[in-house]
Amino acid sequence: MIQTWNVPRVVIGAPHGHSGKTTISIGLVGALREQGRAVQPFKKGPDYIDPSWLGYAAGRPCRNLDCYWMNDAQIRETLQRGTEGADIALIEGAMGLFDGVDLKGTGSTAQIARITKSPVILVVDVTRTTRSIAPLVLGFMNFEPDLAIAGVIFNKVARARHESMLRAAIKEYCGIPVLGAVPKNAYSVFPERHLGLVPAAEHGAVREAVAGNIAVAARHLDLAAILAVASQAPALAAVAAGGRLGRQVAARIGIIHDQSFTFYYPENIEALAAAGAEPVYINSMSDRELPQLDGLYIGGGFPEVFGEAIAANTGLRRAIARVAEEGLPIYAECGGLMYLGREIIWDGRSYPMCGVLPFSVVVEKGPQGHGYTLMRSLAGNPYFAPGAEVKGHEFHHSRLADADPGLRYTYEVVRGHGIDGRRDGILHKNTFATYNHIHAVANPEWATKFVALATQWRRAKKTGR
DSSP: OEEEEEEEEEEEEEETTTTTTTHHHHHHHHHHHHTTOOEEEEEEOOOOSHHHHHHHTSOOEEEOOOTOOOHHHHHHHHHHHHHHTEEEEEEOOOOTOOOOTTTTOOHHHHHHHHHHTTTEEEEEOOOTOOHHHHHHHHHHHSSSSTSSSEEEEEEOOOSSHHHHHHHHHHHHOOOOOOEEEEEOOOOOOOOOEEEOOOOOOGOOOOOHHHHHHHHHHHHHHHHHHHHHTTTTTEEEEOOOOOOSOOOOEEEEEEEEESSSSSEEEHHHHHHHHHEEEEEEOOTTTTTSSSSSSEEEEEEETTTTTTTTHHHHHHHHHHHHHHHHTTTTTTEETHHHHHHHHHHEEOOOOOEOOOOOOOOOOEESSSOSSEEEEEEEEEEOOSSSSSEEEEEEEEEESSESSSSSSTEEEEEEEEEEEEETTTEEEEEEETTEEEEBBTTTTTHHHHHHHHHHHHHHHHHHHTTOO
């Protein structure tokens, strides 16, 4: 007999980006939490920033679902494992509901909804729209008939008469419930930067901003009706439990996690712990020395924004340079790569960094690499076998300058940009630095190899070899 599981769930989609999905999702997650419900947020696609806000509102880490990294089974497994202990799951989409990487909509929010069998709530920016809302919503309802558009939320409603006309059009022509009507200019203004919203950890008034969104959602969304829609989601086949935690600690792996470095998928840290790592958190700006470690993980973020404070912490920078030369296994992605170079040059200023790797990093105004990636592992790659294809993503405005021509690369770029359009994955002793972000669900061998390297280092230090 096939075992099943079921958690009420809903996908928040929209006709296009900047319709208000994120602000509405943040408010909805927080409003449901204030009712005493455990809400598990998910974000469609590669993203660290929106999940930081959703996770803050939920009080539990937001997780990502992505059709490029993950197959259908991995998506459903991530959904099931992530919703352990949750009363409801909210999956925020990306871009327009049917927007994917090709004409068929591959990788779209709609595909995630079908894989997870989740009803969709459509958020529509109704600026200067009345009766025309009906054919727009009808088009989304009928475009892919196997997709359940279960309700609509109006965003940027002008006034009461405007709302009445919109509701009448949906009732007359569409036959689905209106689940909320949010007035124009109701939400807090969230600061933005070149990658979208500023990460929640950087926002000085994150509590006030989220609280404002929660108040708007509680007032203008029909929470009971939204819960009823989420409860329509059918059961899915269950995946086997266990296999993540409970192993004996084999190595202590430092994780630099602060306002500068916030780009970590929860599953990556969980995978390290499952492989035997004890995570040890480090602040690049306030911790003057490294604790006793067997490995170091430096994720992405915005080290250029905090360049002055990072540069001022000479003790930690020198300590990292020292252990890197000793051979400590270090894994660094994007912002971490920037941190390990000689300097970061941004907005006319230069900030000295760790100096582990022989290059400078220049932060430009436009993207230097953006989108999904495919890397082919080369000989000597410490994390993947030669010829292995590694899926990931990149979004960086920085580039290398004055790089030593003798740098060793262990990735061949098949898709994406990497360091120079051809290569990525710089290896120096046991330091590995890349622009390529990976997800542990799609690349399970990464965590196992990292912990194995750290364990070998620990044993070598004990024996003096």
